Amino acid sequence: MSEAARTRIKWADLPGHVRAAVEEIIGDRVVAAATQPGGWSPGSADRVRTAGGRRAFVKAVSPAQNDRSPALHRAESRNAAALPAHTPAPRLWGCHDDGEWVALVFDDVEGRHPATPWRADELAAVLDALEAMAAALTPAPVAHAPRAADTLGNDFAGWHRIAAEPPEHLDPWARARLDELRARADHGVAALAGDTLCHGDLRADNLLVGPDGRVSVVDWPWACRGPAWLDTVLLLVNVRLHGGHDTEALLRARPLTAAAEPDAVTGVLAGLAGFFADRARHPSPVGIPGLREFQRAQADAVLAWLAERLDRPATRSASRCRATGSAPPGS
Missing domain, CATH: 3.30.200.20 (Phosphorylase Kinase; domain 1)
Incomplete structure (x- = not known):
């Protein structure tokens, strides 16, 4: 709780x-x-x-x-x-x-929040539901819903604020890659174009699983128009936070995220990590004492995921260069 x-x-x-x-x-x-x-x-x-x-x-x-x-x-x-x-x-x-x-x-929808760490059956049911929801809500049927880029643009500028005033205990990997993280997050804002109505705040506590396995999505204040894969990526951040599943394998396996440009997904993850890391260093808001700790945990989880996405391709590229005697692009 x-x-x-x-x-x-x-x-x-x-x-x-x-x-x-x-x-x-x-x-x-x-x-x-x-x-x-x-x-x-x-x-x-x-x-x-x-x-x-x-x-x-x-x-x-x-x-x-x-x-x-x-x-x-x-x-x-x-x-x-x-x-x-x-x-x-x-x-x-x-x-x-x-x-x-x-x-x-x-x-009053009968059901409970999915268990965390996520159970494989409940995770599969929720991901299936998000794919069906994205199809049903494209084109976006809510005319007043803002664009995701407008809703998240300032949030995704977190790395810019951190670079201007780096905290003492900033993750060393992030400190060494601040310029890249800023650029990736800026690309993430540009990648938020789309005409699907997205929930915009998918986590286990915003979902209910009924006795029959049916999934209900609750708490819609952040609804916005964005790419069809956005809610799935947000949900997988929550999965990553709680552990127990290969989020990269899930990205590749699910139709919406498999079709997304990898750099777009990386950019959104970079933007989210910057938002969480930036907000976590602020005082707790009134009435919500545990929020900053939760945001810090999310920042750590997404940064670890980003490190995997950004470092592994570079390692493979370097290996190919050593084998062929060529130099990596941009060297």
């Missing part, structure tokens, strides 16, 4: 007028609520049951928990309301927004 989940407010902590507004959306009085684990929002996240037996999922937050979270809930409300019915995502029932509190009411 994340630190945010441990400090998360509960249904009973919501002001009376917010609970009343949620009950009006549901159409019945809530008599039971169970707080759900996972995720990083300090707001509420409850499966609720009403007097008449109706079930829903409710999430609510105000600036008192975190000043950025209400804006994310508002973005999620806009995105969820616009998702077509065939999207493997819970249906939005309604949104309460009084200018301070934002509460969203969704279908």
Whole structure:
């Protein structure tokens, strides 16, 4: 369970007028609520049951928990309301927004987060679902969704900020390759072109696997228009973080990523690593005490993956040069 989940407010902590507004959306009085684990929002996240037996999922937050979270809930409300019915995502029932509190009411999807480290069967089911989702959401059906390059462009500039002020404990491999990492991340921004509606924040805690194996994708505030392979790469970052699978083999085996330009995938990984490494050196945001530690762990995982992608081809090239007596390109 994340630190945010441990400090998360509960249904009973919501002001009376917010609970009343949620009950009006549901159409019945809530008599039971169970707080759900996972995720990083300090707001509420409850499966609720009403007097008449109706079930829903409710999430609510105000600036008192975190000043950025209400804006994310508002973005999620806009995105969820616009998702077509065939999207493997819970249906939005309604949104309460009084200018301070934002509460969203969704279908209560039966299921649980995938196990981490990832189980092979659940990973295969999720990757299959992401491929089907990408096909169903191309062209992007949500007109207001921003381009992925606009959403992630500033994030992918993390290596530029790090190069301007390198932290004392910067990974030695990254320190030695800052110029290359900056260039790779810049290429990653350019590689984000596409007209697939992407979730943009795929991790185990944003997925539910039902008893029948069906996969639901939840939490859509970062939806954007980008390449069809983006969500699969983001998911594999989470797989890499938890270990137990060959992420390079998965990239080659899955249709979407196998068809992607290798330099484009490397650029996106470089951009993500720079974002995580840059953000991890900031103070923890209010209400989310474990986030920076999580971002640091993601930076370490992606950097190790990048080292494999960038160093191994160079080694093979050098071996061929020694065998043929030629010089490597650009030497």
